[in-house]
Amino acid sequence: MSHSAAPIITVQQHILQDQQRFPGSSGEFSWLLSGITMATKLIQAKVRRAGLNDMLGAKGEINVQGEIQQKLDVYSNEVLIQCLSARESIGVLASEEDERPLLVHQGSEQARYAVVFDPLDGSSNIDVNVSVGTTFSILRRPEGVGLDDPQKWVLQPGAKQIAAGYVVYGSSTILVYSVGNGVHGFTLDPSVGAYILSHPNMRMPEQGKYYSVNEAYRDNFPPRYQQYLDRLRNGTLGHAYASRYIGSMVADFHRTLLKGGVFLYPPTAENPDGKLRLLYEANPVAFLAEQAGGTAIDGTRRVLDIQPESIHQRTPLVVGSRVELADFERFVLEPETPQAVASE
C-alpha cells in the first residue's frame, strides 16, 4: 500500500542532515543547535505566560512558585547561557545582555564555536502582547586564536557565520535558520514541544508590497532615504507601497522574508549608525536574507562584509527583496545617474 502523506520532519532530523555539510563534526553541531532550540522552547513558554507572571508577583518579588520574578530579557539570557554552556563544543558566548563575551569550557580543545545572540529582541513589545524574538549567530573559532582572546572569536565579518537564525514568538512560535544551505522554517507544535518543518526552502519574493521603517524619525533620515520612501509610496517601483512596522526586528524581518518588500533602520542625525546591533541583529538577518535570495546592506556596503570593531557596535540596516534593494542601490548610492535625477 502506498502512502501519500508528507513526512513529518523535526528540526533535529533536519539539523542532522545539514550536519553532513560539516565533515568531522560528529554530532557536535547538532548538539550545539539543540541547545538553542531547547532554550527557545523555555523562553517561549515564559513569554506565553508573561501576563500571568505579572499577576502572580511584581518584579523582584517572590511568586507563588517561589521564584523571584525576573525581567523576561534577563530570564531569556540566563536560559540561553544555561543551555549552551552544557555544550563542550562552545568556547565563547556573547549576548546583547552582557557587556563582555563569556568564556565557557576554558581550556577545552573541543571548544570550536562561538555563539552570539540577542536573547529577547523587541522586548518593549512584551507588555502589549506583540511579537518578540531571539536571534543567534554561530561562528567558528578562528585559526590560531586561543581562549585568552574571546573578542577575536566573535569579531568576524558576518560572511564567516556558519549558521544563523531566529525564533519569532508570534501568534505561533517559529524557528528560522540556515547553515548556508537555504533557509528553513519550523513551527513549534506546543502540544508535543517539537519544532516541525513547516517552511522548507524559504525564498524571499523578488518584490513585495510593504516597506517597514519607523517613519516618525523620517525628518532625521538622510534626504536620499526620505526620497527613497517617496519613490516606494508614489508608484515608481510599479505600485504604491503600504507600510507595516511592528518595532520588533525579528517580526518585521519575518514578514519581509515571507512577503517581500524592504525593512529599514536608517541612520539618523543623532544616531548615524542607527540602532540595530551588527553582530547579533543585522548579521543573522543579513545571512538569512541572502540565503533566501534577498539583499542586506548598511546603506552603502554589504552587511556581511563589515569587519566588526566591537561586540555591541551598531549599524544602519536596509534589508529585503531584490527589486527594492536594487532601486535603493541605484537611487541612493548612485544619485548622479541620469535615471535617478530624472525621476526626482
Ligand code: AHM
Ligand atoms: P532592543 O534590542 O532593545 O529590543 O531594540 C531593538 C529593537 C528592534 O527589534 C526594532 O527593530 C527596533 O528596536 C525598534 O526601534 P524603534 O523603536 O526606534 O523603531
Ligand code: MG
Ligand atoms: Mg535587540
